[in-house]
Amino acid sequence: MIPPVLRRSALRVRRDTGFLAAGVPPHLALVPVWSWGATAAAETGNWALVLIAPVALILLGVPVLTAVQRYRHRALLGVDIPRPTPTPERWSWAAVARRLSLTRSWRQLGYHLLLGPLVAALELSVLAVAAAGLVGAITFGWVWALPVGVRQDWFGYATQVPCYTVAGIALLCAVPWMAGAVARTESRFASALLGPSRAQRLQERVEYLAGSRTDLIEAVDAERRRIERDLHDGTQQRLVSLAVNLGLAMATRPDLPGEAREVIAEAHLEAKEAIAELNDLVRGLHPAVLEDRGLDAALSGLAARAPLPVRLRVDLEERAVPAVESVAYFVISEALANVTKHARATRAEVTVRRVGKVLRLNVTDDGLGGADVSAGTGLSGLAKRVGSVDGTFRVSSPVGGPTTIAAELPCER
Amino acid sequence: MRAVIAEDSVLLRIGLVKVLEMGGFQIAAEVGDGEALLAAVEEHRPELALVDVRMPPGFTDEGVRAAMVIRRRWPRTAVVLLSQYVEERYAADLLATNTSGVGYLLKQRVADVGEFVEAVQRVADGGTALDPQVVAQLLLRRDSDPLDRLTPRERDVLGLMAEGRSNAGIAEALTVSESAVAKHINNIFAKLDLPVIDTDHRRVLAVLRFFGASQA
Known part of the structure; x- marks a missing residue:
């Protein structure tokens, strides 16, 4: 039985060396092109070749090689190099110009042309170390298979051969570490140069998050x-029906005994109060008139x-977009509720104005002041709700009053 | 007098039928949406239509729109709108052309059966019945200077007048004498530069016009 630790590391070595071996041909693919280009330019003195070559490569070689590398990373290493936002593939001068103007085309060319051979050299040396280690490690074994005379004449097998074998085993022990390090370094460079740039990734992320927040x-x-x-x-209909x-x-049974009448009158009052309370609650959720006639009417x-x-x-x-109207209504509703509950005010003023693409809300009262956004959950909840549509929220409430709550909401997206 | 009821909640419809019957109305039809209401009014030509605002299919202002059609096509049918919430905007639509034979009340007012029946009868007789909450919204919307010149008591009287109450009704609500009410009303009309009018109904009209309800 092989211990699991060994089996795992064996699997890892096989994966990493396989990955490195598969990397050599694509990494060396452009070497003949550029050595030929350089020699030709030097011989003929035609330096235009040096300028034309990268352009031709970007258009023809780079996409293919990038696809190969992407496939190799995914299939052999399990690393996904994200595809940069796709550009239209139909051939046109505009598409060519666009492709040449993208920084990522030049990043990719840099990877394949300059970094590729360097990486290939590293890959080859890891493979060479592995091969040398393998050969060294088994030297002892195959020397033993030779006839005794040959063994003694050709090799000082009692002294040299064990040294080869020990050195080979040492090299083999270093191979997993080397292969892992090279594979990791390579895939980091490949992700950075072949994948989307950080700015592009962040931009895509922001777009995604903004979209999901709107949803x-x-x-x-x-x-x-x-x-x-x-x-x-x-x-609500049930309650109204009950009260009715x-x-x-x-109204119809004045002949009932006094006590029964009293109980009914009590229940009638309770039902009406329940209706009023539920109405206030439900009205705060989302009044139908807000959707139907807009913020002003609501x-x-x-x-x-x-x-x-x-x-x-x-x-x-x-009118603003529904989400903004809804937030504006909620803010004013909660602000007035706060004024009623805490401010001990005698009057309040609500102003709503649209200035350009911004909806400005102001709720002012002549109460005690001293409201604090960080203290109560009410005001911080309002600030969050305003923030959810990219609005700004300010509270000015000096002790002694007056308190002003101001919010600005962008009306369009 | 004959009445048509439009209300999509079956439970409440039963209650409304009982209340109107108690008030001496004969129920010609009960329906559950605006189109059926218009068909019923066309068929029966009732003196009164009692209409819920939110009905199928859209559940927004179907009742208001149906009421406006009724007022245009069958002006002899008085309309009382009922709603869970009252909205000044709907009141403005409803009162835009004519303030006679119109009511707009919260549903919960039906529970005070006696007062509700009285209000409905007043509307069926060509009067007006606006919910105090509608009046409060209208007052709030017309917050310009002339209203600031009124005393709190005069504002109360103005509100009750806008609800459609007579001098006697206002006097009873405020527990003052009718002559005191008349004095307040004269003051209000003077301060708001409104023409002095004797009949209750035309007075309501003047007040509502002042509120801007008929400008919408």
């Missing part, structure tokens, strides 16, 4: 709408229901 925000909005619909069609029936009982109900006088100034010529 998430839309999903949250859709979920709020769904909950609002469900409550509106279900529980209790009202009917009171704010009337919000401001009118606040328990303190609210002055509302809205100046919107066109």
Whole structure:
């Protein structure tokens, strides 16, 4: 039985040496081209060749060699070199110009032309070490197979041959380490030079994240709408119906004993209060009128229901995208709720203005001030919600008031 | 008087039928969406249509749109809109052409059966019934200088007037005498530069026009 540690390292050596061996031909492929080019240029004095060669190589050789290297890394080493954003492959002068103008074409050419031979040399030396080690290690064995006379005449086998064998085993022990180091270094260079650049990778990542965030925000909005619909069609209608029936009982049965009437009156009151509370909650989720008539229309109900006088100034010529309207509504709704709960204010003012592509919200009250974004979860939640659409959020609340909450939301994407 | 009811919640529809019957209405039809409502009104020509705002298929303002069609095509049918929430914008649409025979109330008001029946009858007789919350939204929207000149009591009276109440109704709500109400009303009209009008209904019209409801 082979111990698992040995088996793993044997597998790794086989993988790494296989990978290195497969790397030699593609890495050397351009050597004849460039040595021929250099000699021809030197002999004929025609230096245009030196200029034309890389261009021809970028157009013809580099894509093929890059594909080979990508395949070799994936198949033999399990390393995926991402494909840079694909360019149109149809032949045209514009496509040629674009390909030549890409820095990554020149990076790739650099890899194949200059780094390739260097890497090939490293690969070959690792393979040579492995071969030498193998030969050395078994010297002792095959010398023993020779007739005794030959053995003694040709080799000082008692002294030299064991040295060869020990040296060979030592080399063989070094091979896994060397092969691993060369393979790792090579694949790092290949990823850096053949794959997309860091800037491009980051850009792609940012695009992906921005897209998924937008999707998430839309999903949250859709979920709020769904909950609002469900409550509106279900529980709210049931509660109203309950209150109506209790009202009917009171109106149509004046003959009931006093106690029963009292119980019904109590239940009637409770039902009406439950309706009012649920209405406030559901209205905060996502009012239907916001979708239907926009932010301006939706704010009337919000401001009118606040328990303190609210002055509302809205100046919107066109509607913002739904996600932004939804955030704006939420911010004003929560800000007014905060004013009611904490500020001990006598009045509040809400202004909403669209300036260019930015929606500016301001909620000011004449209360005590001293609100802190880092203290309460309410204000920091608002800041996060505003941040989710790339908006800015500021709170100014000196002790003694007034408190102003200002948010700016970009209306377009 | 005959009435048509449009409400998509079956449960609530049963309650509405009972309440209207209690108020002496005869129910000509019960339907569940705007198109069926228009067909029912065309067929029965009722004195009153009691209409839910959010109905299939879109569940937004189907009731408001159906109500506007009814008011244009069958002006003798009074319309009372019911909704879970009232919106000043819908009220503005509804009142844009004519403020007689119109009501816009929160659904929860139906639970106060007596007052609700009274309001519906007032609308069926050509009056107006606006929910206090609609009036509050309208007041909020018209926050220009003339309103600042009103005393808090005068603002209360103005709100009740806009809801469609008569002098007697306002007096009862504020527990003051009718002559005090009349005095407040004269002050309000003077401060807002509105023409002095005797009939309740035309007075409501003037007030609503002042709010800008009819400009939308």
